[in-house]
Amino acid sequence: MADEPFDPEEFADEVEPGSVLATTDEPVPLEVREIDDERVPEGMRCLGTFLDGTLVARCAVPPGAAEYFERHGVFGSPRQLVLAAREEDPGLRCELYAIVPMPAAPLDDEPDAEAEPWAASVPGAGYEQAAAAAEAEDEPPTMAAVLLGQIIRFQKDRKHPESLPLETVDVLARIVSGRVVEVVDRMLEDLLGD
Numbered sequence: 001m002a003d004e005p006f007d008p009e010e011f012a013d014e015v016e017p018g019s020v021l022a023t024t025d026e027p028v029p030l031e032v033r034e035i036d037d038e039r040v041p042e043g044m045r046c047l048g049t050f051l052d053g054t055l056v057a058r059c060a061v062p063p064g065a066a067e068y069f070e071r072h073g074v075f076g077s078p079r080q081l082v083l084a085a086r087e088e089d090p091g092l093r094c095e096l097y098a099i100v101p102m103p104a105a106p107l108d109d110e111p112d113a114e115a116e117p118w119a120a121s122v123p124g125a126g127y128e129q130a131a132a133a134a135e136a137e138d139e140p141p142t143m144a145a146v147l148l149g150q151i152i153r154f155q156k157d158r159k160h161p162e163s164l165p166l167e168t169v170d171v172l173a174r175i176v177s178g179r180v181v182e183v184v185d186r187m188l189e190d191l192l193g194d
Contacts, residue, residue, distance in 0.1 A: 019086040022168040027078035028176060030098060032148070034066040048171065049096070049148040056175050057096045057149030074100050074146070081176065085168040091155035092164075094171055096148045101141035151175070 028051065036049035040060045049057040069075055075098070085094040094163055155172055160166035 019084045020069070020164045020168045022083045022085070022172040024081045024166075024172065025174060027080050029074050029078045030081075032066070032069060032075045032098075047148075049098075053175065057151065059147055059149040066077075081172065083151075083168055083172040085164065085171060087164060090152065091158060092153040092167055092171065094151040094153070094168070096151060096175065097108075097145040098148055099143055100146050102144050 013028055031050040031053075032047055033050075035046050035055075035058065038044035040046040043063070044060040045063055045066065047059050047061050047069075048055050049059075078101055078120060079163060082097045083094050084097065087093075141193040151171060153167070154159070158167055159170050
């Protein structure tokens with residue numbers, strides 16, 4: 001089943017005012033997995049996003065997020081990427097998202113506590129379940145944006161300081177082509193002068 005095309009206008013309502021969006025034309029193969037990072041707050045985990053083996057983004061998530069994504073094959077297929085960028089100190093602040101179909105299973109994957117075991121034996125219950133399943137097959141999947149990480153481009157590193165849309169496209173192109181710079185490490189280098 002093919003994913004529903006991404007509609008930037010629908011997504012624009014969910015990002016910060018003044019942000020510009022850039023998207024990949026085609027879905028991109030991603031590897032999203034848990035990685036070690038001592039900077040992640042206690043009680044959270046770090047997910048790393050890799051393109052062709054290169055770490056391009058990382059994000060702190062609640063425990064179990066990586067297992068959930070893996071269990072439901074959320075990143076098993078290539079996904080369209082969206083970069084939301086806005087001008088903010090120290091230059092350009094971006095958020096990288098993957099557009100993914102939401103699994104039909106509940107997020108907590110816990111069986112419904114209210115389910116009655118006898119309900120399956122009620123006449124007509126099988127028909128109702130089959131009809132609901134057939135209806136769900138005909139509907140396109142609900143798409144969601146999953147935050148993969150934040151990317152910062154310093155003002156001095158901007159390629160198109162006069163144009164936020166061109167700068168946003170350039171940042172996304174560099175991410176996809178594998179020439180992304182690790183933002184946190186670069187920021188520490190700049191601050192510490194090493």
